[in-house]
Amino acid sequence: MRREHLRDHRAEASLFRFRATISALLVVILIAVVLTRLTYLQILNHKHYTTLSHDNRVKLLPIGPTRGLIYDRNGVILAENQAAYSLEIIPEQVEDMEQLLDQIKSLINIREHDLKQFNKRLKYKQKFDNIPLRFRLSDREVARIAAVLHRLPGVQIVASLNRHYPLGKTFSHVLGYIGRKDLNDIKRLDPTNYISTNHIGKTGIEKFYESTLHGTVGYQQVESNAQGRILRILEQTLPATGKDIHLTIDAALQAIAEQAMGKHNGSIVAMDPRNGQILAIISTPGFDPNPFVNGIAFKDYDALRKNESRPLYNRSLQGRYPPGSTIKPFIGLAGLKYGITNEHYEIFCPGYFIIPFGEKRKFRDWKKTGHGTVNLDQAITQSCDVFFYNLSLHLSIDRISPFLKAFGFGRKTGIDMPIESSGLLPSRKWKREKRNQPWFPGETLNTGIGQGFLLATPLQLATATAILANKGKPVRPHLVLGSSIPGQRLETDPLLQQVQQRYWDYIQKAMTHVVHNYRGTARRIANSRFKVAGKTGTSQVFGIKQEEEYEEKKVAMKLRDHALFIAFAPVKNPRIAIAVVIENGGSGGKIAAPIASKIINHYMAGKIK
Amino acid sequence: MKNTDLNNPEYRTPLYQQWLQQLHLDFPLLVALFILSLIGLFVLYSATGQDIGEVQKQAIRLGFGFTIMLVLAQLTPQTLKRWTPGLFVLGVILLTLVILAGVQVKGAQRWLDLYFFRFQPSELMKLVAPMAVAWYLAETNLPPGIGKILASIVLLSVPVFLVAIEPDLGTSLLIASAGFFVLFLAGLRWRYLGGASLLLALMAWPIWSYMLRDYQRTRIKTFLNPENDPLGSGYHIIQSKIAIGSGGAYGKGWLNGTQSQLDFLPERSTDFIFAVFSEEFGMMGAIMLLLLYSFLILRGIYIATQAQDSYSRLLGGSISLTFFVYVFVNIGMVSGLLPVVGVPLPLISYGGTSIVTLLAGFGILMSIHTHRKMHAQ
Numbered sequence: 001m002r003r004e005h006l007r008d009h010r011a012e013a014s015l016f017r018f019r020a021t022i023s024a025l026l027v028v029i030l031i032a033v034v035l036t037r038l039t040y041l042q043i044l045n046h047k048h049y050t051t052l053s054h055d056n057r058v059k060l061l062p063i064g065p066t067r068g069l070i071y072d073r074n075g076v077i078l079a080e081n082q083a084a085y086s087l088e089i090i091p092e093q094v095e096d097m098e099q100l101l102d103q104i105k106s107l108i109n110i111r112e113h114d115l116k117q118f119n120k121r122l123k124y125k126q127k128f129d130n131i132p133l134r135f136r137l138s139d140r141e142v143a144r145i146a147a148v149l150h151r152l153p154g155v156q157i158v159a160s161l162n163r164h165y166p167l168g169k170t171f172s173h174v175l176g177y178i179g180r181k182d183l184n185d186i187k188r189l190d191p192t193n194y195i196s197t198n199h200i201g202k203t204g205i206e207k208f209y210e211s212t213l214h215g216t217v218g219y220q221q222v223e224s225n226a227q228g229r230i231l232r233i234l235e236q237t238l239p240a241t242g243k244d245i246h247l248t249i250d251a252a253l254q255a256i257a258e259q260a261m262g263k264h265n266g267s268i269v270a271m272d273p274r275n276g277q278i279l280a281i282i283s284t285p286g287f288d289p290n291p292f293v294n295g296i297a298f299k300d301y302d303a304l305r306k307n308e309s310r311p312l313y314n315r316s317l318q319g320r321y322p323p324g325s326t327i328k329p330f331i332g333l334a335g336l337k338y339g340i341t342n343e344h345y346e347i348f349c350p351g352y353f354i355i356p357f358g359e360k361r362k363f364r365d366w367k368k369t370g371h372g373t374v375n376l377d378q379a380i381t382q383s384c385d386v387f388f389y390n391l392s393l394h395l396s397i398d399r400i401s402p403f404l405k406a407f408g409f410g411r412k413t414g415i416d417m418p419i420e421s422s423g424l425l426p427s428r429k430w431k432r433e434k435r436n437q438p439w440f441p442g443e444t445l446n447t448g449i450g451q452g453f454l455l456a457t458p459l460q461l462a463t464a465t466a467i468l469a470n471k472g473k474p475v476r477p478h479l480v481l482g483s484s485i486p487g488q489r490l491e492t493d494p495l496l497q498q499v500q501q502r503y504w505d506y507i508q509k510a511m512t513h514v515v516h517n518y519r520g521t522a523r524r525i526a527n528s529r530f531k532v533a534g535k536t537g538t539s540q541v542f543g544i545k546q547e548e549e550y551e552e553k554k555v556a557m558k559l560r561d562h563a564l565f566i567a568f569a570p571v572k573n574p575r576i577a578i579a580v581v582i583e584n585g586g587s588g589g590k591i592a593a594p595i596a597s598k599i600i601n602h603y604m605a606g607k608i609k
Numbered sequence: 610m611k612n613t614d615l616n617n618p619e620y621r622t623p624l625y626q627q628w629l630q631q632l633h634l635d636f637p638l639l640v641a642l643f644i645l646s647l648i649g650l651f652v653l654y655s656a657t658g659q660d661i662g663e664v665q666k667q668a669i670r671l672g673f674g675f676t677i678m679l680v681l682a683q684l685t686p687q688t689l690k691r692w693t694p695g696l697f698v699l700g701v702i703l704l705t706l707v708i709l710a711g712v713q714v715k716g717a718q719r720w721l722d723l724y725f726f727r728f729q730p731s732e733l734m735k736l737v738a739p740m741a742v743a744w745y746l747a748e749t750n751l752p753p754g755i756g757k758i759l760a761s762i763v764l765l766s767v768p769v770f771l772v773a774i775e776p777d778l779g780t781s782l783l784i785a786s787a788g789f790f791v792l793f794l795a796g797l798r799w800r801y802l803g804g805a806s807l808l809l810a811l812m813a814w815p816i817w818s819y820m821l822r823d824y825q826r827t828r829i830k831t832f833l834n835p836e837n838d839p840l841g842s843g844y845h846i847i848q849s850k851i852a853i854g855s856g857g858a859y860g861k862g863w864l865n866g867t868q869s870q871l872d873f874l875p876e877r878s879t880d881f882i883f884a885v886f887s888e889e890f891g892m893m894g895a896i897m898l899l900l901l902y903s904f905l906i907l908r909g910i911y912i913a914t915q916a917q918d919s920y921s922r923l924l925g926g927s928i929s930l931t932f933f934v935y936v937f938v939n940i941g942m943v944s945g946l947l948p949v950v951g952v953p954l955p956l957i958s959y960g961g962t963s964i965v966t967l968l969a970g971f972g973i974l975m976s977i978h979t980h981r982k983m984h985a986q
Contacts, residue, residue: 012751015796016922020914023794023926024907027933031903034937035896037944041854042892049854056851057867226872 057223058234064196065215066161068242070175070205072251073277073481078171079206081161085137087145089118092127093154101133103152108141110134128229130156163199163293167251169286170258173314174249174479176204176418177289193217199293204314205245205479207418215242246481248277253603257282260598264591266562266582267315267458269477270599273466273568273577276475278415280599281459283315317420320455321581324539324588325383326566327404327450329468329507332376334403335391336503337495343506346375353389355441363389363445366538380510381520383536385449392448397439400447401427406493407464408474409456415477423460426453451540461579465566468511469533469574471504472496508533512571521589522565525597530604534567534596536588560584565592569600576603633682633979635912638971641905642956646671648886648898649957655864656878656885657959663878667959674968681972685980686921689973693737693744700737703730704771731780732962734768736970739787739927741765747920752796761792778825779938779951786934790927795919829948845881848874849943852884860891878959880951883943899936902955906933909971912978921977928970935967 041049070079087104094100104110114134121131137145142157149155163178165171178199181189185200194200195217201207218239222230257268257280268282287304291297304312313319335341351370353363365371365385371378379387392400405411410425426447428439446452456464459477466475474490511533514520521536539562563585568577578596585591622630629636650664650671657663681689707730742761749757765788773781793802817826852868861867866888868874877885887895909929916922932955939954941947953963 007750012796012919013922015751016794016919016926017914019794019796020910020926023790023930024910027903027906027910027930030933030937031899034940034944034946035899037941037946038853038887038892038895041850041944042857042887042895045854046857049851050857052851053855053868053873056848056873057871223871231871 057225059222059224059228059230061220061222061230062196063218063220063236063239064198065217065239066241067163067178067199068213068215069244070213071244071246072249072254073247074250074252075246076251078165078167078247078251079175080164080166082164083159084135084162085142086132086158086160087134087137088130088132088156088158090128090130090154090156091122091125095153100152100154104133104145104155107144107148108134108137126228128227130158132158165289167255168288168290170251170254170282171249172204172286172289172311173283173316174204174247174254174281175289176206177202177292178206179292180295202292203419204417205247208416209245209480212245213242216240247479248272248279248481249281249479250279250603253280253599254282256280256602257599258284258286260595261582264582264585264595265309265315266580266585267319268578268580268595268599269316269458269462270576270578270603271462271466271475271477273469273475273574276463276466276477277481278477278479279576279603281316281479283313283317283319285309285311287311314417314419315581315583316458317415317417319457319581320421320423321458321562321564322452322454322539323450323456323461324537324562324564325385325450326461326535326537326564326579326588327448327454328380328383328388329511329535330404330407330464331388331392331395331400331448332380332510333468333499333503333507334395334400335376336506337403337499338395338399340394341376341391343377344375346373347387347390348373349384349386351386353386353445355393355445358441361442363442377506377510377513378519380507380535381513381517383514383521388448389445392444393441395444395448397426397428397444397447400444401425403495404454406495407467408460409454409464413459413463413477415459416479416483420459421457423457424453424455450537458579458581461564461566461581462577465568465579466574466577467496468507469568469577471501471508472499508571511535511567515567515593522567522593524589525593527597527601530570531572532567532569532597532600533571534565534593536593537564537566538562538586538588539564541584560586563588563591565589565596567593567596567600569604575607576600630979632679633975634679635908635975635978637908638905638975641901641908642675642968642971645901645905645956648901651863652882652886652889652957653878653959655866655889656869656882658870659864663959670960670964671956671968674964677965678968678972678975681969682975682979684976686916686918686924686973686977689740689924689976690744690747690920693740696733696737697741700730700734701767701771704734704768706730707775708771729962731768731772731775731777731784732966734772734784735780735787735931735966736928736973738765738768738784739791739931740924742788742791743920743923743927746791746795746923747918751919752798753792755801758792758797758801761788765789776822776825777951778821782950783931783934783952787927787931790930791923794913794923794926794930845875845949846945849881849884850945852888853944856888856891858892860887860889860894863889865889880939880949880953880958881943882958883940883954886957899940902933902936905971906930906936909974912974915981916977917981925974925977928974932967932970935963 067081069077069081071077089100091097101115110133118131118133125131137157145155145157149157165175165177179202180198181194181200189200193214193216197214197217201210201213206213216239219237220233221235223232223234224230253270257270261268261282261284265284267284268280269278270280271278291300349365349371351365351368353365354360363385366383370386371382371384374382374384374387376387378384404425410423412420412422426443431437431439443452447454463475463477467473472492474492476490512531514534514536515522515532516526517523522534525532541559541561561584563582565580565588566578568574578599580592580596582592582595626636629639650668653667654661654664741764745761745764746753746757753761765785769781769785772784848868852866852874855861855868856866864870866885868888869877869885874881874884886898906929909932910926913922913925913929916925935952935955938947938950938952942949942952953960955967956964
C-alpha cells in the first residue's frame with residue numbers, strides 16, 4: 001500500500017517520453033507509407049491514371065454520313081433522302097411535364113402507345129437527353145407545333161433523313177432498297193464506319209454500291225461530365241457524304257417498258273450494244289420498296305412473299321427461261337462457221353424430223369403442215385424447227401455448247417448487281433457430271449431450238465443479242481455510268497473472231513427479215529423509218545407428248561408458253577439491243593415483239609430524225 | 610526547472626510573442642493551423658464547383674473553431690481535469706439522449722436537434738473520453754496494473770458502445786483509439802498489448818458476422834476489391850485513385866482537376882477532398898500538406914513530453930495521435946490503402962463539428978503548453 005503512494009515522477013516522465021518517441025516514430029513511418037502510396041499512384045502509375053481520367057471525360061460521338069443519291073442517266077432522281085420530323089422533349093427544360101403533354105396533345109395526335117414509350121424512356125434517360133414523343137410528323141403537324149414552339153420550352157422538332165424512292169415500283173428490282181441493319185450485317189460490316197449507321201443496302205444497286213453510297217463516318221470528340229452531359233466539343237471530323245450514283249438507265253424508257261408490260265409477268269432488258277449500258281431493265285410484277293426502309297409490316301411482307309406472281313423475284317437476272325426459237329440465229333451462225341450449212345443450202349420441211357438411223361421418234365415443227373423447202377435465211381425468218389433439228393444434229397452438242405458460251409450463255413454477265421443467275425448451258429460433260437447420263441442426239445435437237453436443258457436469263461439473252469449486233473464484239477452489261485473499268489478491254493472470243501464477216505451479215509439480214517419480210521414471224525412490228533433485226537421465240541413450259549395437240553386456250557394460264565423476242569436496231573448501226581420475256585404470254589410474235597417494238601421506237605424517236 | 614522571469618529586461622521576448630503568451634496561444638501551432646485552414650478554403654472552393662457561399666460557411670465554422678480553441682487555451686489543465694468527470698457524465702447522458710430522441714440522417718442517429726443548431730454529442734466524446742481515461746490513470750502509479758487497465762477499458766467502452774449503435778463506426782473507432790492512446794502512452798505493458806491484439810483477431814469473425822451492419826460489411830469488402838463493384842460502392846475508390854494518380858507530380862492546377870470539376874469524384878467536398886487536392890496540386894502539394902500535418906502532430910507530441918503532470922501528458926499525447934489517425938485514415942482511405950470509413954480530412958473537409966472538435970483539441974494542447982510555467986511556479 002505504501003508503495004503506491006510513492007510515485008516516481010521522474011520514472012513516469014521518462015516512460016512517457018519513451019512511449020511518445022515510439023509514437024512519433026510510428027507516425028513518421030506511417031506518413032512514409034502514405035507517401036509511398038502516393039508515389040505509386042502519382043508517379044509510377046501516373047500514365048495509367050491519366051488515361052483513365054481522360055477516358056472518363058472525353059467521349060467520341062460518331063456522326064453518321066448522309067447516304068449518296070441515285071439518279072438516272074439524265075439526272076432524274078431515283079433514290080433520295082427525305083427529311084422526316086420527330087417531336088422530342090428535353091425533360092430538364094420542362095417545368096410541368098403533365099401540362100406540356102396536354103398542350104401537345106391538343107395540337108397533334110399522340111397515341112396511347114407513344115405516351116407509354118415516352119414515359120418508359122423518361123425513366124432511364126438522363127434529364128438533359130432528348131426524348132422522342134412522336135415520330136414521322138406530317139408537314140401539317142410540324143407547322144402546328146412550330147407556330148407555338150416558343151411557348152413550349154423543352155420541345156424540339158428534330159429532322160432526320162429517310163430514304164425515299166419516288167418512282168417506287170418502276171425501279172424496285174434495279175435499285176433494291178435499304179433496310180435496318182440486322183445481326184448478320186453487323187457481323188459483316190466495318191464496325192467503325194457503320195457505328196452510327198442504321199440502314200444498309202439490302203438488295204439491288206443499294207446493296208451492290210453500298211460502299212460508294214454509304215460515305216465515311218465522322219466524329220465529335222466531346223468533354224462530358226459524370227452524368228454524361230456534353231459540356232463542349234473538343235474536336236470534330238465531319239462525316240464524308242456518300243457518293244451519288246448515276247445509272248445508265250433512262251427513267252423515261254424504264255417507265256415506257258413498265259407500261260408496255262401491262263399486266264404480264266416477265267422481264268425486259270434493253271441495253272446499248274456499243275458499251276453495255278443498260279437502258280431499261282424491268283421485272284414485273286414489281287413492288288413498292290419504300291415500306292422496306294423502316295421495316296415493312298410482317299403482314300405486308302408475307303403477302304408479297306406468298307403472291308403467286310412472286311413480285312420480289314428479279315426475273316431479269318434470276319429468271320431462267322428456255323430461250324426457244326430466239327436461239328436459232330446463234331445456231332445458224334455456228335452452222336455457217338463450221339460449214340455445216342451455207343447461204344444456199346436448202347432442206348425440205350415436212351412438219352417433222354426423224355433422226356436418221358435413230359429411234360423412230362418424230363421431232364415436230366411448230367407448223368404442223370411444214371415450211372416446205374427452206375434455206376437458213378427462210379428458216380430464221382419463218383422459224384422453221386426442222387431446219388434447225390437437222391443443222392444441230394450435224395453440229396453436235398460439242399460444237400453448239402462452246403459456241404453459245406462465246407455469246408455469254410451459261411455464265412454470269414458480270415453486271416453490277418448482287419445476285420445473278422448463270423442460266424444453264426448443257427454439254428456432254430455437264431450431263432455426265434450432274435445427271436450421270438450419256439448425252440442423247442435428241443437432246444442436241446432440243447437444244448438447237450432453244451428447248452430442253454438450255455436456260456437463259458433475260459439479261460443473258462439481251463447480252464447475246466448485243467454481241468450479235470456487234471458482230472462478235474463483246475459487251476459487259478452494267479447499270480452505273482462509268483462503272484466499266486476503262487483500262488480493262490474485253491477481248492473478242494476467239495471462236496467469234498473466226499466467224500467471217502459475211503456470215504454475220506447473213507444472220508443479221510435473216511433477222512431483219514423476221515421483222516421486215518412478209519413471211520417474218522414479227523412482221524407486225526415493221527416500220528419504215530429504221531430497220532429492226534429480231535427473232536421471236538415461243539418456249540414450252542412443259543413437254544408435249546407425241547401426237548398430242550397443244551391448244552392454247554385449253555391450257556391453264558400457268559402452263560401456257562412463254563413468249564420471247566430478241567431484237568436490235570438500227571441494223572446498220574445498232575444502238576439498242578433488247579430481250580423481252582413474257583411468262584405464259586403465248587406467241588412471241590404476237591405478244592413479245594410488239595412490247596419490244598414500243599421500247600425500240602421510243603428510244604429511237606429521239607435519235608433518228 | 611529553468612526559471613524565466615518575463616519582467617527581466619535581459620530576457621526580452623518580441624511583443625507579439627508576449628501577446629500570444631498572454632492569450633495562451635502557441636505560435637508554431639497557430640501558424641500551421643492558419644495555413645492549413647487557408648489551404649482548406651482554397652481546395653473547398655474548387656471542390657464545391659466554385660461555390661463561394663459554401664466557402665464562407667466553412668470560414669465561419671473555422672472562425673467558431675478558432676474561438677473555441679482560444680477559450681480552451683485559457684483554461685488551465687487543472688481546471689479541465691477537475692471538470693472531466695462531470696463532462697464525461699454529461700457526454701454519456703447526451704449520447705443516450707441521441708439514441709432516444711436523436712435526429713436520423715442517412716440511416717444513422719447522430720444528431721441532437723437543439724433548435725438553433727444540430728449538435729453531435731459523439732464529437733464531444735472524442736475529447737472527453739481520452740480526458741476521462743487520462744483523469745483516471747493520472748491518479749495512479751504508472752505503468753498501470755491490469756486492474757486499472759480493465760477499469761479504463763470499461764470506462765471507455767461506454768461511449769464507444771453508445772456511438773457504435775448510432776451507428777457511427779468511424780467516430781466510435783476514433784473514440785476507442787483516443788482512449789487506447791492514453792493507455793499506450795501511460796505505459797501499457799507490451800504483453801497486454803500483444804494479448805489484446807490476439808483477442809481482437811479471435812473476435813474478428815463474430816464481430817464481422819453479428820456486429821457489423823450491411824453497409825459496413827460492404828465497405829470493407831469493397832475496400833478489399835473495389836473493381837468488383839465499379840458502378841456501386843467501388844466507384845468512390847476507383848474514381849478517387851484516378852483523381853490522385855492523374856494528378857501526377859505537379860497536379861493539373863487549381864480548379865483544373867477534371868475528375869473533381871466534372872463530377873466524377875463523389876463526396877469530393879467532404880471525405881474525398883484529398884483526392885481533389887492531389888489531382889490539382891499533385892505529389893508536390895501532397896508532400897507539403899503531409900509535412901504540415903506531420904509538423905502539427907510532432908509539435909503536439911513534443912508539447913505532451915514537455916508537460917509536467919500525468920494528466921496533461923496523457924491527454925496531450927492522445928490528442929496529437931488522434932489527429933494523426935484522422936490524417937492517416939482519411940488519406941489511406943482516399944488513396945485505397947484503407948477501407949472507406951467516414952473520417953474527414955482534418956481542417957480541410959467541409960463540415961462543422963469535426964473542425965470545432967479538432968481545434969478544441971489544439972486549444973487544450975496550447976493550454977498545456979502555455980500554463981506550464983505558472984504551474985511550475
